[in-house]
């Protein structure tokens with residue numbers, strides 16, 4: 074059985090040379106990895122000693138990144154009353170395509186509106202000029 078850490082214990086490890094993060098309620102010791110992180114050390118220091126679940130998932134890390142996590146796992150989070158709530162990321166992939174489709178639908182409508190209004194304006198101008206000619 075893996076070692077259990079309370080949130081307060083994890084918070085004590087927030088220095089570059091002694092850095093733990095919480096991702097999905099598991100504790101990872103990122104001390105040895107921080108210099109190799111392709112996303113830089115700053116982002117890891119920002120979440121050091123804290124729940125990094127949202128930050129990690131927001132980036133959309135690859136399977137390779139998740140394998141690295143397996144290698145630096147040191148334990149599990151033991152929640153006690155008063156701890157920050159678990160952080161979670163929205164289900165990956167589900168929202169993006171829907172909103173993209175909605176956007177392109179909106180764009181299509183906008184384009185039709187421009188064409189129709191533009192056509193109407195051109196027709197109006199044409200009629201106006203015709204009237205002017207008659208009056209001369």
Ligand code: HEM
Nearest residue numbers: 103111112116120125128129132133134135137138141142
């Ligand atoms: C211990 C946890 C983490 C591991 C093992 C890890 C690992 C990696 C790996 C392997 C990559 C290369 C791209 C990929 O394979 O997905 C990467 C990229 C990146 N990571 Fe992390 N990461 C961790 C935490 C974080 C956190 C908390 C952030 C906060 C925002 C972050 C931000 C980034 C960014 C911005 C990139 C993209 C860099 C680029 O493409 O220029 N990572 N990470």
